[in-house]
Amino acid sequence: MTALGYFGQLVPDEFMGVSGSVYYSGEIAFSETKPVYLLGLNPGGSPVKQAAETVGRQLETCSQPARRLWSAYADEEWLGKAAGTHGMQPRVLHLCDKLGLDPRRTPASNLIFVRSARGADLGSSRRDLIDRCWPFHDAVIRTLNIKMVVCFGRLVGQEVRNRLGAHWELATFTEENRRRWRSTIHASERGTYVASLTHPSVAAWNVPATDPTPMVASYLKQFTETAVR
Template sequence: MSWVILSLSDWKTRSKSDRQMAHAENAAALLAARAVVSDAREHISAQLLQVSGRALYSPASTLVSGSPYYFLGVNPGEAPDVGQIHSSITVEADLTRLEEGHVAEHGYLDEQWKSHAPGSAPIQVRGQQLFALLSGDPKEDGRALLRRTPTSNFVLQRSTSVEALRQRTGSSESELALHYWPFHQAVIRETNCEAVITHAVGIARYLAGAFGLGVGTVRPSGWGGTLANCYAWRLREGPMLLAVPNLSRYSPDGLREPALRAFFQEFLTSLEK
């Protein structure tokens, strides 16, 4: 009987400890989120925040999760279901959600994009495949690592396409990405990530030029044509910037897997060589 009492007591102690740890982690996440939001509001014009768009596609907890990566696409798309908050919210409103801890879903895992089931749209699935490679074992499920990873887009403003974005704003997606870069700088600072992983090669190359980083190191992507290359740079903020072809057309599995695995292993210390 004494063994049972001790076990229950031990369970209660651990439970209380777990609650305290969760509270501390939540507090740290909110502090990090508020720092990111503060930087965004200070360094990005109000005009670029008061537009339909998204900030972080993942909860504030991903800012303090310890994931070595920050994952970026091009820009948010417009969804047909205006009843979903992520279909019509402004960048500023999304920043408010982030700093108040109201972002609960991870865009690549939990959100419903167009008519697909949550987490099953082609780009979502390919993002999960990419993170299986980043986990160090392409046979593993990449969703656990992706769930811990902060995720966003170079351009926070929403559009149906990059062409529509250019027509509406009078600027290219790359020029807009430069204006939104302070948000990403803040995420990099708070996460202390090892690498920014992106499937927006054109924007990455533009920013690398704007930052004086040169043409970067070029490696094969395992595919051909305009999607033949991956690129690597060292950002002045510290982490690597690693660009792979856009996941709307490029699937990181099958014949492309060996080239991608070699690319990541070359530039990421977090992966076993």
């Protein structure tokens, strides 16, 4: 069984006909040990206009050989723009570049697989949806021996920290502007780190004053040096 097939078994059957997606990178990214797992809240867009773009259909598409080495952030044309250039794509690619990660070889997904125009549109169903999707993420983190989960946005970071028991704050980056948004890194007792970053849909990670990447890079470097020793 392929890696995507193995993890795909943990996606609830009731999501298969619902507009949404699971994988933001392909088979290679979800195979073998990986240092970082990229995690957003949920797929954006319109669940009405994109009703045919179901979770089940996306799982089938991602199982094709052409998607083995693929990244939604680097290779998809969002809203007709050149691949990797729209919205949060260049910001995520900036993060990967500065961390020395290949986005096509880095596992990426969303905490919730169901699509909505805004995270707030999930309403009171959000917690139940997270509960249903979490077994997938827990398996990815454990199976791939993920050292750091990089979370897009405070809400995702808080949920992941609570579920991994990552309550020890190690580092903070505060934006150098009037809003002063914070990004943090927390650690769990089992040695998994959670980076709760500003959301790349609204925060320009590729601008020095608002870029949390150096903070993340400093801890990722420690992992690499420890592994070499």
